Amino acid sequence: PDFAYSSKWADDCFDIDYYNSELYQTVNASHKVQVTDLDGVQDREWTITGAGTRYYIHVSATPEVYVSDFDNDIVYVTDTSGTAIRSFGTNGTGNGGIRRRCAACRIGRLSVGVRL
Secondary structure (H helix, E strand, C coil): CCCCCCCCCCCCEEEEEEECCEEEEEECCCCEEEEECCCCCEEEEEECCCCCCCEEEEECCCCCEEEEECCCCEEEEECCCCCEEEEECEECCCCCEECCCCCCCEHHHCECCCCC
């Protein structure tokens, strides 16, 4: 879809994804996910479980919302209303390991973005 960034959206937006005519954005200062329509009108929000300072987001086709906590090496999975489904990840380079430099949680695009 074609849309331009608008100041109506969160000032502290760190990452954003689009699903079903809605924008899902991570707001770092308040540790929240905010969901808005394409005009920037907020529909709902929820608090991210972790205590990190930077969060990446992806909404899959299933639909599930994946939020990677950059500082704590974990990915939180919720439904599109914010209800927790599961989480995964630990610090490290082995199976299930995510290093602090997790680039993004593009699960639906087959890459968790682990940078070693």
